[in-house]
Amino acid sequence: MSTDDTVEPFRIEIGQADLDDLADRLARTRWAEPETVDDHSQGLPEAYLRDLVAYWADGYDWRRVEARLNALPQFRTDIDGLGIHFIHVRSSRPDATPLLLTHGWPGSVCEFLDVIEPLTEPAGSEPAFHLVIPSLPGFGFSDKPARQGWNIERIADAWATLMARLGYERYAAQGGDWGALVTARMGERDADHLLAIHLNMPMAPPDPDTTPTEREQQIIAASKEHSRYRTGYFKQQSTRPQTVGYALVDSPVGQAAWIVEKFWDWTDHDGDLSTVLTRDQILDDVTMYWLTASGASSARLYWEATQAPTQPVVTVPVGISQFPRELNLTSERWARRRYPTLAYWNELERGGHFAALEQPELFVGEVRAWAAQCLAAPQT
Numbered sequence: 001m002s003t004d005d006t007v008e009p010f011r012i013e014i015g016q017a018d019l020d021d022l023a024d025r026l027a028r029t030r031w032a033e034p035e036t037v038d039d040h041s042q043g044l045p046e047a048y049l050r051d052l053v054a055y056w057a058d059g060y061d062w063r064r065v066e067a068r069l070n071a072l073p074q075f076r077t078d079i080d081g082l083g084i085h086f087i088h089v090r091s092s093r094p095d096a097t098p099l100l101l102t103h104g105w106p107g108s109v110c111e112f113l114d115v116i117e118p119l120t121e122p123a124g125s126e127p128a129f130h131l132v133i134p135s136l137p138g139f140g141f142s143d144k145p146a147r148q149g150w151n152i153e154r155i156a157d158a159w160a161t162l163m164a165r166l167g168y169e170r171y172a173a174q175g176g177d178w179g180a181l182v183t184a185r186m187g188e189r190d191a192d193h194l195l196a197i198h199l200n201m202p203m204a205p206p207d208p209d210t211t212p213t214e215r216e217q218q219i220i221a222a223s224k225e226h227s228r229y230r231t232g233y234f235k236q237q238s239t240r241p242q243t244v245g246y247a248l249v250d251s252p253v254g255q256a257a258w259i260v261e262k263f264w265d266w267t268d269h270d271g272d273l274s275t276v277l278t279r280d281q282i283l284d285d286v287t288m289y290w291l292t293a294s295g296a297s298s299a300r301l302y303w304e305a306t307q308a309p310t311q312p313v314v315t316v317p318v319g320i321s322q323f324p325r326e327l328n329l330t331s332e333r334w335a336r337r338r339y340p341t342l343a344y345w346n347e348l349e350r351g352g353h354f355a356a357l358e359q360p361e362l363f364v365g366e367v368r369a370w371a372a373q374c375l376a377a378p379q380t
Contacts, residue, residue, distance in 0.1 A: 104177020
């Protein structure tokens with residue numbers, strides 16, 4: 001990777017030996033005994049995971065998603081000493097707005113595959129976008145940081161550099177999960193170039209100085225339940241990411257269980273995940289983590305982000321789309337307290353944490369509605 005400003009075309013070319021190794025490891029899995037309960041309270045059920053892994057071994061085709069990704073313009077460039085992978089799809093529309101989309105954990109650029117075409121080449125007069133979709137440092141085909149310091153602020157600065165390097169003087173940004181934190185931080189650190197930001201996981205805690213409404217009481221109760229029973233991953237990855245990383249990088253079934261539990265818990269379904277996500281969609285993401293050996297490096301972002309956490313002061317227009325199964329639910333008045341520049345707010349009736357992946361049509365609709373409300377004429 002060049003250390004200058006060069007932007008180099010990139011293609012994913014996973015060697016067959018890596019796929020053969022995956023198949024061999026799956027065949028030699030030493031399984032834990034089944035859980036002792038009839039629900040998910042101890043984690044991902046063994047029977048469900050066995051069925052998914054059987055499909056991974058005998059029915060799943062990585063080359064399919066590899067070809068789909070390679071059909072898109074992909075690039076790598078060096079920013080602050082680290083090679084960054086990104087997808088860059090320009091719209092044919094002359095009035096298109098540059099839009100940066102940032103994923104989170106345990107996500108990847110695969111989350112956005114179904115929203116790229118409708119956002120770049122919409123029908124009729126819907127707003128169009130030039131999309132830039134980077135892989136976070138330590139994720140996917142971006143490099144893994146070799147030294148500490150790649151925190152949210154540094155990523156936000158790297159993304160600002162990336163957009164400038166691509167020639168976008170003015171642009172908008174969108175994100176969920178870690179992408180939401182990076183995007184919000186950009187709304188503070190690169191406000192001179194940002195038109196507006198859109199978040200589908202706002203960080204807006206309760207207002208301690210006001211009496212919560214009935215709905216806000218429900219949100220507080222759900223947050224306490226989540227913190228008590230569903231944050232083991234966070235505690236481990238924010239304190240000892242290296243320890244769990246050894247298992248994730250060595251065992252494909254361990255990596256799958258670590259990720260798929262989150263798909264099960266964080267998506268909006270009634271007990272059947274297949275009604276929201278196909279097995280291929282789930283395994284595209286899991287396999288991305290496995291083939292790039294990013295179980296440890298992606299987990300390390302939690303450690304980085306919790307070393308000295310601060311709240312950004314966002315000064316650009318903010319849009320928030322709240323999906324009902326999001327992890328960090330909030331209320332509009334809490335959001336307005338946290339983001340004084342809130343200009344777009346909508347609560348949807350279905351959808352969860354992986355909004356672009358599980359509800360691509362709703363996600364696209366929200367981006368369009370936010371754009372109509374918040375974005376000025378673009379300067380590209």
